[in-house]
Amino acid sequence: MDEEADLPRSNAAEFTVSELSRAVKRTVEDGFGHVRVRGEISGFRGRHSSGHCYFSLKDAEANIDAVVWRGSYARLGVKPEEGLEVIASGRLTTFAKKSSYQLVVDQLEPAGIGALMKLLEERRKKLAAEGLFDEARKRALPSLPRVIGVVTSPTGAVIRDILHRVADRFPSHVVVWPVRVQGETSGAEVAAAVKGFAGDYGGPRPDVIIVARGGGSVEDLWGYNDEAVVRAVAASPIPVVSAVGHETDWTLIDHAADHRAPTPTGAAERVVPVRAECLATLADRSRRLDVAMATFLHKRGADLRLLARGLPVGPALLQTPRQRLDMSADKLAGALFKATAEARRRYLATASRLSPHTAARPIVQSRDTLTHTARRLSRAADATLLDRRAAAGRAAARLQPALLVRRLSESEADLGRLLARRDRAAAAVVRAASTRLASAAKLLTAVSYQGVLARGFALVRRGDDTPVRTAASVDKGEALQLQFADGRVSVVEASGTPRTAKSAVRSVRRSKPADDKQGVLF
Incomplete structure (x- = not known):
């Protein structure tokens, strides 16, 4: 018999794997199209790079x-x-793909007040560990703010209470940033408002x-426990006052704010002072x-009068300085x-030490030194030349002709360089000596009496060419030149008293300037 005929047959429908998977999917989705599942989140590792989140309940x-x-x-x-x-x-x-089922989550909410409090405590510890609640970073409020920013609902009783209290105490400019104070988007709106006031939103900077916000349950105030709100308040460059709920209500924004007020009305009282009290304080301080200024001026005036009594009168103060001025004059x-006489004495003493012989002495010494140095240099060059030639002769005796010729040529080259150095050194010495000689000649010309004669002076000599230094030394009838x-x-002294040049001249004999050695001026 055929083996297939022996197999039991069934009238159950056959499915492919895909058909069965789709059938199961339709059954599950139709039967559990919307469910609420309570459980603990497990295996959550943060958002995936795609933006999706995967975890287990x-x-x-x-x-x-x-x-x-x-x-x-x-x-x-x-x-x-x-x-x-x-x-x-x-x-x-x-x-x-895995023959499994999963829950596609559209909404999450804490499972009761206990879960909320647990989440709140964990978030508080995390933010406190980052230093967002430290007292050291909190700032003082301005004493008299010109602009006050309020983040709240524009239609509730909270904004009316704040405006009324500000108007009663100290009228100021109030800017309201409207936000939702409850719901899923309240936290994001409050954070955006705090950041917007600190940024360039187009209005006056508070x-x-x-x-x-007014009071409410933990769920109602949950938006003010949002991590984004806490970070925005902590990072705000403008001082922030938290007035969320009643006095017994606490949120995380209360820990991050610079100051906490028990109620919105209390926040308005904390921010602005009482105008009447400010005016009274200002009047009292004025x-x-x-009084203090009047007392100070009265005391200073009394001190000035006491000091004025001990001072002498004006003319008496000037008597002593005037007397010292007269004595100095x-x-x-x-x-x-006295200073002029001392200067003349120093001038004559210096002039007496200057003479042509004194100026000529360095020239003679320089000329002798130059001659002696030239002779020494010539002797040294000749001796060096002889030594080199002798050494060359001795070396030539020891060397072969070719090497001898090469050494001889090198020695002749060295000899030529030495002779050139000798000539350059001699020329340099001669130039230096010539420079010194020219300087001495200029000095001799400067102190020579002939330069004085060229300026219109005359030198008086006796018949033996000795100079006449004083008028008392001239004898009556003595011939002078x-x-x-x-x-x-030539002139003749006719009497003891001076005469005019015309009457004093007996005989005139002109002669050329003396070409002998230069004499002295005095």
Whole structure:
């Protein structure tokens, strides 16, 4: 018999794997199109690079995979965190590749007040560890703000209470940034408002910011526990006052703000002073300043009068300085004559030490030194030349003819260089000596009496060519000679008293300037 005929037959329908997977998917999605599942988040490692989130929901007996798509993540009121107990709302679907099912989450909410408090405490510890709640970073409020920024709902009673209290105490300019104070988007709106006031939003920059909201449950105030709000308040360059809820309500923004007010009205009172009190304080301080200034001026005036009594009158103060001035003026003329005489004495003493012989002595010494140096240089060059020639002769005796010729040529080259160096050295010595000789000649010309004669003076000599130094040394009837720059004139002293040049001349004999050695001026 045929083996296939022996197999039992069934009337059950056959499915392919894909058909069965799609059928299961339709059944699961139709039966669990919208579910709310309570469980603890497990296996959450943060958002994937694609923007999706993958984790599991578990309880004591079961575990189910869950996924939050990228588009749904931004709308979540509570972000997934490891170990957080939540109620997840979404739909159940299957994943055919792994033959598994998973929950596509559209919304997350804490599973009761206990879960909220646990999440709040963990978030508080995390932000405190980063230093966002440190007291050292909190700033003082401005004493009199010109512009006050308020982040709250524009339609609630909170903004009316703040405006009323500010108008009563000290009218100031209030700028309201409208936000939702409750709901999933409230945290993001409050954070954007705080950042917007600190940025360039197009309006006046506030001196202080008030974040205010009325009282409510933990769920109602949950937006002010958002991590983005806390970071925005902590990073704000403008001081922030938190006035969220009633006095017993605490949120994370209260820890990050620079100051916390128990109520929105209390925040307005904390920000602005009472105008009447400011005016009273200003009047009191002005009065005290006037009294203090009057007392100070009165005391200084009394001190000035006491000091004025001990001072002498004006003319008495000038008597002593005027007397010292007169004495100094009397001494000035004598001191001037004395200084002039001392200067003349030093001049004559110096002039007596200068003479042609004194100026000529260095020239003679330089000429002798130059001659002696030239002779020594010539002898040294001749001796060196002889030594080199002798050495060359001795070397030539020891060397072969070719090497001898080469050494001889090298010696002749060295000899030529030495002779050139000798000539250059001799020329340099001669030039230096010539320079010194020219300088001495200029000095001799400067001190020579002939230069004085050229300026219009005359030299008086006796018949033996000795100079006449004083008028008392001339005898009556003695023949004298007056030497000018262009010649000499003979005169005779006729009497003891001077005469005019015309009557004193007896005989005139002109002669050429003496070409003998230069004499002295005096």
